[in-house]
Amino acid sequence: MANGEFVKHGMTQERFDFLMQPFEGDESVILTADELKDGWHWCDEWDGLLIHKDDIEFKHCKCEFMNKFRKENI
Numbered sequence: 330m331a332n333g334e335f336v337k338h339g340m341t342q343e344r345f346d347f348l349m350q351p352f353e354g355d356e357s358v359i360l361t362a363d364e365l366k367d368g369w370h371w372c373d374e375w376d377g378l379l380i381h382k383d384d385i386e387f388k389h390c391k392c393e394f395m396n397k398f399r400k401e402n403i
């Protein structure tokens with residue numbers, strides 16, 4: 330994979346790195362409505378890690394507000 334072409338679930342590496350920077354008290358670093366709708370969230374279960382509903386980490390996510398994204402395929 331070439332550097333600079335990283336796109337994760339529709340989010341670029343640059344955007345991801347920007348969101349993952351320390352933002353204590355900085356309200357400007359927030360997810361957009363589109364990103365939330367797409368399945369991104371700060372996961373309490375992962376100590377605030379930014380994860381996407383298609384990430385393997387999401388299997389361990391217990392955030393109730395993310396229930397709408399959970400697939401119930403058995």
Ligand SMILES: [Zn+2]
Pocket residue numbers: 370371372373374390391392395
């Ligand atoms: Zn979560």
